[in-house]
Amino acid sequence: MSKKTSFIVRTLLAVMLVLAINGQAGASGEAAVKTAFLYNFFKFIEWPQAASQVAYNLCTTENDHLGDSLLVLENKTIYGKPMLVRREVGNDELKNCHIVFIGASENARAIIGVLKGLPIVTVSDQPGFIAYGGMIGLVQDGSRLTFEINLELANAENVHISAKLLKLAKNVNTAK
Known part of the structure; x- marks a missing residue:
């Protein structure tokens, strides 16, 4: 494992540990962990298409419930490219996103339908999200927040998820 990869894995694990320690952190703490x-x-x-992109777009739908926690992502870069945060993005503009966070009160199935066939990672904290076509579901595991991945869908949409992230997932759906 390279030093850079090891650092990234340790960072993600640290975020998970912080949540485990502060399981009762409240809505703002939960939003910060989701943002991380x-x-x-x-x-x-x-x-x-990442090689030809000049920036990575993180988009949210209406009612994302992440509050000001997304402000910490301003001026962040990923592999030397800036990350742009776009909030309350309408269905017509979602096709320009890399990751779309769908808030718990949104109609996730309709949004997933708009993005079907596109290499866009959908993430939500809605219960059962990956079962009805979402790619990454944020789920409570006791007092901790963790995630599950619909790898079958990611592969179908030509999105490659690192084995390191798959190892950290609570559940990986690979069934056909």
Whole structure:
């Protein structure tokens, strides 16, 4: 494992540990942890068009409930490219995103339908998200927040998820 990869894995594990220690951190703490997960997902995912992109786009739908926690991502870079945070993005503009966070109160199935066939990673904290076509679901595991991955869908959409991220997932759906 390279030093850079080792650092990234340790960073993601540290975020998970912070949540485990502060399981009762409240809504703002939970939003900060979700934001940290979203940022770190970028480091473990490869998109087919990434080489030609000048920036990585993190988008949220309406009612993302992440509050000001996304402000920490301003001026962040991923592999030398800036990360742009775009909030409350409409369905027509979602096709320009790399990761789309779908808030718990949104119609995830409709948004997933808009993005079907595109190499866009959908993430949500809605229960059962990967079962109905989402790519990464943020799930509570006791007092900890963890995630599950729909690898079958990621592969179908030509999105490569690192084995290191798959190892950290609570559940990986590979069934056909």
